[in-house]
Amino acid sequence: MRPVVIGGGFAGLVAAYELARAGHRPLVLEARGYTGGLIAALPVAGTDILADIGAESFATRGGAVAGLAADLGLSVAPPAGRSWVLAADGTPIRIPAGILGIPGYLDPPGTTGIDDDLRAALTTDELARALEDLTMGGDIGADCTDLASFVTARLGEAVLTKLVAPVAGGIHSAPPSSLAIDVVAPGLRAATRKYGSLMRAVTALRQLPTPPPIVAQVVGGMHLLTSALAREIVAAGGEIRTRTGVLGLRRGAPQQGAGRDDRGEAWLLDVAEMAPARGPHLEPAGPTRELAADRVIVACSGPHALRLLAGALDIEPWDMPEGSPIAHLTMLLRAPALDAAPRGSGMLVTKGAHSAAGAPVGAKALTHMSEKWPWLGEALRAQLGPHHHLVRLSYGRHGEPYPQPSVPAALADLAAMTGADLAASDVLAHRLIRWDGTLAPPTPQHRANVSALTKRLAAIPSLAATGAWLAGSGLAAILPHARSAAASLGAPTPVDAATPVDAPTPTSPAPHNARSPRHD
DSSP, X not given: OOOEEEOOBHHHHHHHXXXXXXXXXXXXXXXXXXXXXXXXXXXXXXXXXXXXXXXXXXXXXXXXXXXXXXXXXXXXXXXXSOEEEEOTXXXXXXOOSEETTEEOOOOOTTSOOOOHHHHHHSOHHHHHHHHGGGTSOSOTTTTOOBHHHHXXXXXXXXXXXXXXXXXXXXXXXXXXXXXXXXXXXXXHHHHHHHHTOHHHHHHXXXXXXXXXXSEEEETTOTHHHHHHHHHHHHHTTOEEESSEEEEEEEEOOOOOSTTOOSOOOOEEEEEEEBOOOSSSOOOBOSOOEEEEESOEEEOSOHHHHHHHHHHHXXXXXXXXXXXXXXXXXXXXXXXXXXXXXTTTTEEEEOTTOBOTTSOBOOOSEEEEHHHHSHHHHXXXXXXXXXXEEEEEEEEOOTTSOOOOOXXXXXXXXXXXXXXXXXXXXXXXXXXXXXXXXXXXXXXXXXXXXXXXXXXXXXXXXXXXXXXXXXXXXXXXXXXXXXXXXXXXXXXXXXXXXXXXOOOOOOOOOOSSOOSBTTBO
């Protein structure tokens, strides 16, 4: 029997790729009609350019994702331009260099050590409160486990509200109070104790004043990374079945004959063909069949993965944190007013921010995609001519009503955020993409539950699990976790055909993930 990977997102593809490199011929079962999960792309209207509609970059820490891209023959590049925040009073603030909006502090002789952008962002009293961090010692805030309380204890409420909340909230789609500090900023608490200051810890970790890029993108789009992984899996003899969902997972009787090792039970999977999705919930479109495997990696979305594991291990599932509803409205514009990139690579919005004219800004973030990623801007201009821009407005905050963005509202938000004079005729095309519930905040309680589950799985050599809900969000966290899950299944064994199952005809992956998560 061959190992089975449940889920064809980034984590599942990495796990299957590692199994294939170890000599296995893995079978990947993906319930949706495309692989890649949150990494997906769609064509830009009037061009042959594919632009990312989900994850658009990766954290460079550790170098693992860039190394994987290089192994797959792909190039990576950092973003261009600085980012901004729209303050609650409508004032644009350029984000100081740091981590998640937390500023650093420089100590060379003859300098004030204060970033000019930080000085512009805070009032005199707010800045004085933030600078208390330099002399309060490393123990203050050491017992804080969430990002909000840690930043407030060290730097004060203003830094949290004006800088950290919009930056961290924009990245993780959750308030800082719901984010475990050790997950979203690994090593920051320890460095604060070491240096006696959060700002000095940020300086050391970010290598200020000349920090290396904190994120990068595969040149041509992140979708090339998952497409390349899928091709390598199939080329190595693996198999990918889309629209094939796993509805149940349980222990089976030990199997005899070729392909078995000393792992004990086989695993029985209840598998069914799935109907095309029109939202986050998937429904079977055919009868359930049984599939046996001697090794299984559960790599699907968190809630479904936990249900499968709870049934397989006879444990009680917990209430997982829910991600905020996310809506991305991407617009292609011909707008000379945006040629100067007035907000650099983009802008994050403080909750409740208003434009100078007093009109509410519904968007939580702006990404000037064709400015942020030079290859994209160059390709747009080459195919469509000058003054063309691709921008993305993001909507959906924790605790707020379900986002229903419209093109007129998004255009008004864009004008308010950039100060550009824009008209409806500037919009050449648009696309609304939803990623509801996909980025659940890694709360401290969730991390404790994950730790207990991980210990349970470690005792079962034929079963592993991976994904953002276990590893933490971001490709830099998921990649090593998925590799570890694959390695935990052990050395390759002789390969049989999998136990027969009625399922869609195995297909090679498409050259790109050209499907919306709401229309797969």
